[in-house]
Amino acid sequence: MALQAIKGFNDILPPATTTWRWVENTFHQLLSSYGFGEIRLPIMEYTELFSRSIGDDTDIVEKEMYTFSDRSNRSLTLRPEGTASVVRAFIQHGLAAAGDIHKLYYVGPMFRYERPQKGRYRQFYQLGAEVFGEEDYHQDAEILIMLARYFHVLGVRSAKLNLNSLGCEKCRPAYRQALQDFLRQHDGQLCTDCRRRLGKNPLRVLDCKRPDCRNIVAGAPKILDYLGADCRAHFDGVTRLLDGAGLDYQVNPLMVRGLDYYTRTTFEFLAGDLGAQNAVAAGGRYDRLVEELGGKATPAIGFAIGMERLTMLVDSASVPGSAPFIYLAALGEKALEMLYPLLHALNQEGIGTVLNYRQKSLKNLMKKADRIKVEYTLIVGDQEMEQGAAILRNMKTKEQQSIPLNTLFASIREVFNGHQNN
């Protein structure tokens, strides 16, 4: 059988990588401007970190992790998400003790052993960010407005914000109890999965997709009615700021998260044209996690964006081009030898330049120049070598000018600068 990549592990080739890089660069730029610093994390952690943070009863930990033993029999896991590692690093490096607010972001691959389908792969990339030490609802809104701006800059209009609050450790138990009591009355009508969830994690019943379950859930108590005064004020603060920013969003009291650590504000950006895996970004507050993992009690909020899903929504036509500026068309050995140093000189100057090494017809070289969408083509053949002047062709206007061979570098640089200023 022919060699191929592992199931669910994909190569990303040009021109898709052009989109990826633009999406990443835009993210770096945006997050930096909001005062976030980049954190680079290991790809593996001790398994315990994930079981303790994500939750032992979650699907991710129960059946979706790449876990194996190293040579000294420690259980290691390829990270299935980024937040756990950021929190671990935050505690390990004493950032909590340093006090103040810490804003961190990361970009990189995550791994989950799931059956691949549209928008879901075993190695997938996330763009994520976390803010530690700020409990104020302004921070929640900042992140949501920043994300909306990000999608706007990328030309992604279809991502719709869904918002909810899961309350805190004070108000959630009461809600959980009320929900459980309600669901128990309708036990018989729930699907087998939901009956199982009922005991351990009743909130997960809320986002079951089966019509029967949805019907029952429609009449269930709503978390938003059970929020304590502080959580209520926090949530109202967030929605007030979103309204003020003119951000479109929908409050969805049925939205819960698959990871156990979330509290208060939770959100998802959903896009219709992504197929079944329609969440392009999601996140929320997790005010208890730092303490639960052994750090000093620190409020926190974060999000993660699915890179593959996001790039599916980005129109490749809106990605800024990065084609070389000039194609050097060398006709004959002498021309090639003369132009070769110019290739490097121009590129060193930041002027994107490519040169052909094979001897082809001018027609063929022009065709290649056209394909890679350069602005100019420089033609040098025997005639030009004899006359001491090359032909510079503007590929858009088709205008051609003669340039003395001994001023090629300076002339091209001048044309390039003129082009930049337009």
Next chain:
RNA sequence: GUGGGUAUAGCUCAGCUGGUUAGAGUGCAGGAUUGUGGCUCCUGAGGUCGAGGGUUCGAAUCCCUCUACCCACCCCA
């Protein structure tokens, strides 16, 4: 883990109820235009028809097994 679908040229796909040299578009190479791209036209190269087995005079086509990919469930970014 459970369903369903697909697998033919580098890429996207056609190939009717089995029939002899397996096609198209696109891309690639050359030409029409002896040194000027995009449009048009012509020519050419490029295929173990996913793998293995079976039925048959004859299989890309029918049957079985396997593998891979895709979509969906579950779950999630």
